[in-house]
Amino acid sequence: MAMDGLNLHASLIEMQQLIGGKIDKVQQPERDELLLGVHTANGNFKLLLSASAANTRAHLTQVKRTNPADAPMFCMLLRKRIAGGKIISVDQPNLDRVLVITIEAQNDLGDLVPYQLISEIMGKHSNIVLVNERGMIVDAIRHVGVGMSNVRLILPGLPYELPPQQAKKNPLTASETDFALALSQEGRIDKRLSGAFFGLAPAMAAALAARVTEKTSCESLSELERSLLAESLFVFYRAFAAGEFTPTLAVNEFSEPIAVYPFVPAGVPSCPAESIGAAFDAYCAQHDVFERMQRHGASVRRVLQNNIERCEKKLALYAEAMNATESMERCRLYGELLTANMHALRQNGKEAAVLNYYLDPPEMVEIPLDPRFSVGDNAQRYYKKYQKMKAARDMAGAQREQALTELAYLEGQLDNLGKCVSDTELTELVDELREQGYLKREKGAKKPQKHAATKPMCFASSDGRARIYVGKNNRQNDALTLRFAEGNDIWLHTKNIPGSHVIIKCEGELSEQTLFEAAMLAAYYSRARGSENVPVDYTPRKYVKKPAGAKPGMVIYTTNRTAYVTPDEASIKALKPIAP
Numbered sequence: 001m002a003m004d005g006l007n008l009h010a011s012l013i014e015m016q017q018l019i020g021g022k023i024d025k026v027q028q029p030e031r032d033e034l035l036l037g038v039h040t041a042n043g044n045f046k047l048l049l050s051a052s053a054a055n056t057r058a059h060l061t062q063v064k065r066t067n068p069a070d071a072p073m074f075c076m077l078l079r080k081r082i083a084g085g086k087i088i089s090v091d092q093p094n095l096d097r098v099l100v101i102t103i104e105a106q107n108d109l110g111d112l113v114p115y116q117l118i119s120e121i122m123g124k125h126s127n128i129v130l131v132n133e134r135g136m137i138v139d140a141i142r143h144v145g146v147g148m149s150n151v152r153l154i155l156p157g158l159p160y161e162l163p164p165q166q167a168k169k170n171p172l173t174a175s176e177t178d179f180a181l182a183l184s185q186e187g188r189i190d191k192r193l194s195g196a197f198f199g200l201a202p203a204m205a206a207a208l209a210a211r212v213t214e215k216t217s218c219e220s221l222s223e224l225e226r227s228l229l230a231e232s233l234f235v236f237y238r239a240f241a242a243g244e245f246t247p248t249l250a251v252n253e254f255s256e257p258i259a260v261y262p263f264v265p266a267g268v269p270s271c272p273a274e275s276i277g278a279a280f281d282a283y284c285a286q287h288d289v290f291e292r293m294q295r296h297g298a299s300v301r302r303v304l305q306n307n308i309e310r311c312e313k314k315l316a317l318y319a320e321a322m323n324a325t326e327s328m329e330r331c332r333l334y335g336e337l338l339t340a341n342m343h344a345l346r347q348n349g350k351e352a353a354v355l356n357y358y359l360d361p362p363e364m365v366e367i368p369l370d371p372r373f374s375v376g377d378n379a380q381r382y383y384k385k386y387q388k389m390k391a392a393r394d395m396a397g398a399q400r401e402q403a404l405t406e407l408a409y410l411e412g413q414l415d416n417l418g419k420c421v422s423d424t425e426l427t428e429l430v431d432e433l434r435e436q437g438y439l440k441r442e443k444g445a446k447k448p449q450k451h452a453a454t455k456p457m458c459f460a461s462s463d464g465r466a467r468i469y470v471g472k473n474n475r476q477n478d479a480l481t482l483r484f485a486e487g488n489d490i491w492l493h494t495k496n497i498p499g500s501h502v503i504i505k506c507e508g509e510l511s512e513q514t515l516f517e518a519a520m521l522a523a524y525y526s527r528a529r530g531s532e533n534v535p536v537d538y539t540p541r542k543y544v545k546k547p548a549g550a551k552p553g554m555v556i557y558t559t560n561r562t563a564y565v566t567p568d569e570a571s572i573k574a575l576k577p578i579a580p
Contacts, residue, residue: 003057003121003260003280005095005199006240009172010262010276011059012099013243015090018045018060023103026083028075029065030292032141034128038087048277049099049119051126051141054291055284058099058119060277063285066423074141081105081130081138082115094170095199097121098162107133120163131160171197171233172241180230183218192218193233204261208233211266236263247273249282254573257283293420300430303438304414311407318396318403321389328389333358334367335382338375345375352378409436409551412474412498415527416553419472419500425454428475432552456480458580459521461514466506468518469580470525474553477501478546481555487542490515492522495535495562499526501553503541516565517575524567532566 003011018038025037032051037044048061071079085105092099099119107113113133120127128141137160144154152161169178174197182196183189190206200208206216212229215221221229239245245262250270252258260279264270273279333356338345341354348371356365369378413429420426433439456479457470469484471477481491481501490504502522504514515538523534539560546555 002055002123002126003059003097004201004204005092005097006201006204007260007262007276007280008058008097008099008121009092009095009199009240010245010247011057011280012090012092013245014060014275014277015047017042018047018087019089021045021087023082023085023087026075026078027065027067028072028078028141029067030295031072032126032128033065034075034078034141035061035065049117049128051119051128052291053124053126055287056121056123056126057280057284058121059280060275061281062278063281063288074139077139078117078130082117085115088114092199093162094165094168095172095197096163096165097199116160118160122163127154129154129160135159166198168196168198171200171237174234174237176230176234179233180226183221183226183230186219187217189213189216189218189221189229203259207259207261207265207268208236208263211263214267245276247276247279249273249279254570256286256573259283289421292423293417293426296423296426297417297420300426300433300439301414301417303433304410304417307438308407308410308414311403311410314403315400315407318400321392321396322400324389324393328386328393331382331386331389335379335386337365338367338379338382342375342379347374348372405551405554408498409554410438411527412553415498416473419525421472422454424452425473428454429473432474436551453479455580457525458578459517459575460578461504461506461511461517462575463511463513465508466504466510466514467578468514468521468575469503469505470521471501472525474551477553481541481544482546485541487540489541490518490538491541491544491557492518492536492538493557494522494526494528495537497526497528497534499523499528501555515563517571519563519565520567520571521575523565524569524572529567533564534567536563536565537561538563 018040021038021040023036024039027035029035030052034049036047036049038047046061047058049058050056082103082105085103088102088104090099090101097120099121101117103115103117104112105115115133116131118129118131120129127144130138130140132138137154137156137158139156140154142154144152146153151164182192185192189209190202193205193209194200194202209229212232213221213225215225240262246264248261248264248270249257250259250261250265250268252269260276260283262276273282337354337356338352341352345352345354349369350371351369352367352375353364354367355362369375370381373381413433416429420429430439434441454472454476456472456476459468459470461468469480471480477500480503485491485503490506490510492502492504493499499522502518504510504518506514519536519538522536523529526534528534537557537560539557543559544555544557
């Protein structure tokens with residue numbers, strides 16, 4: 001859910017407390033995201049400006065973000081131009097999805113001049129642009145050059161122009177008649193309102209209308225309903241213009257945020273939020289983590305996928321070598337038959353017809369020959385080919401097991417990559433891949449800083465008598481299984497499928513329900529998440545061993561039993577996560 005003009009205005013109202021404040025920090029945690037630290041007389045604030053296509057927004061935030069070791073060029077430029085500057089104003093032209101922050105800062109000559117930091121919140125076309133006192137673009141977080149847009153260019157040195165204005169009205173200054181006129185036309189209510197007024201996405205317009213009527217089309221409204229809806233919209237926007245709104249989070253059946261509103265929506269489960277900024281922090285938390293891990297893990301994912309393809313090609317070659325018994329035996333037979341009939345065959349021919357005395361009754365067989373060589377030499381060539389194919393078959397049998405082990409490890413790491421929810425967890429995975437030789441440290445790269453080991457997930461069983469631990473990477477899996485778990489704790493893992501190690505620590509007798517819940521977790525946090533009847537092996541921890549020289553996360557186990565479960569997201573989310 002990208003921020004629309006209505007939510008942006010609510011955020012703008014909260015940003016008014018920044019006016020007069022000094023920008024003391026400029027950070028760029030992501031390539032399309034800025035974080036400004038602002039010191040005011042009333043305290044310190046953090047302003048987030050995001051040009052992410054999926055979650056573009058601008059609001060005050062409390063979420064901490066990890067910054068790259070080397071600041072991007074745009075961040076360095078902003079530190080030079082506006083760090084230490086004072087925020088003069090925060091505006092939103094026409095309630096559109098554009099935020100203009102005016103900052104008084106020194107130019108190269110030491111004179112105080114007004115800069116504008118402009119956040120354009122427009123989905124995939126979102127941008128953050130710095131404009132100088134002459135209205136010229138200093139730089140932008142995303143350059144838009146020739147061939148990328150036929151509307152306007154966003155490049156340093158060009159004059160800045162606001163996005164093209166549409167033929168809409170500002171709802172903050174619209175009359176009740178304006179709202180009624182928009183509703184008098186044919187079509188969906190949300191589309192008509194969105195098309196007539198700035199800053200109103202169809203989903204937001206539908207939620208506003210739903211507070212008055214359940215009808216969705218303008219034609220179905222009676223005169224009284226149309227009048228009541230127009231009056232409701234007029235009253236809402238008058239209060240909104242005065243700074244009166246109610247930050248609200250709409251939630252689903254799992255109490256997970258699904259939308260943000262500056263009012264209480266009708267017919268939708270919701271809960272109040274401290275502010276619009278806090279509401280967007282909660283709404284975007286999971287989305288930001290997913291997008292961040294997708295972006296930062298993209299290169300790691302490519303390395304894993306390339307190595308998986310390499311292993312699969314090797315296995316195909318090994319299978320071909322191991323299945324070449326018929327061809328191999330034919331070469332041996334041809335060599336023996338040529339040797340036995342050498343005295344009777346014409347030299348330097350293209351083929352030899354000989355009696356195959358291994359068959360009962362014997363049959364004539366035609367053996368292809370290379371006319372460049374004698375019959376004896378052709379026989380030796382067939383013998384050599386037989387020996388080569390035999391050696392390849394024997395070698396393939398031994399190397400196939402190594403390739404299967406490597407493939408299981410790589411597929412497990414690919415699964416672990418999808419479980420990363422923090423930079424530290426991603427760093428652990430990257431460090432392990434470097435140790436295993438799949439990634440190389442770049443020349444001149446800084447020595448990685450030591451950090452505290454990440455912790456596994458932990459859930460309380462529904463009966464309250466057990467804790468269920470779930471590893472998210474190989475380091476966690478090894479620590480959980482080999483050092484944390486005790487002999488009689490129950491260990492679970494999907495059968496022959498990459499996934500998490502799961503440990504049950506139970507007070508008293510283990511219930512069938514707890515075992516089922518742990519099996520569900522093992523299946524859900526594996527590569528078989530979307531499958532049915534997933535086999536999950538379980539056994540006491542004392543029967544789980546790590547072979548000498550085994551890769552991280554690899555173990556062997558005995559005396560196991562197998563449960564079959566179908567991963568169900570609702571069941572997983574019903575379990576209570578607790579601190580490990």
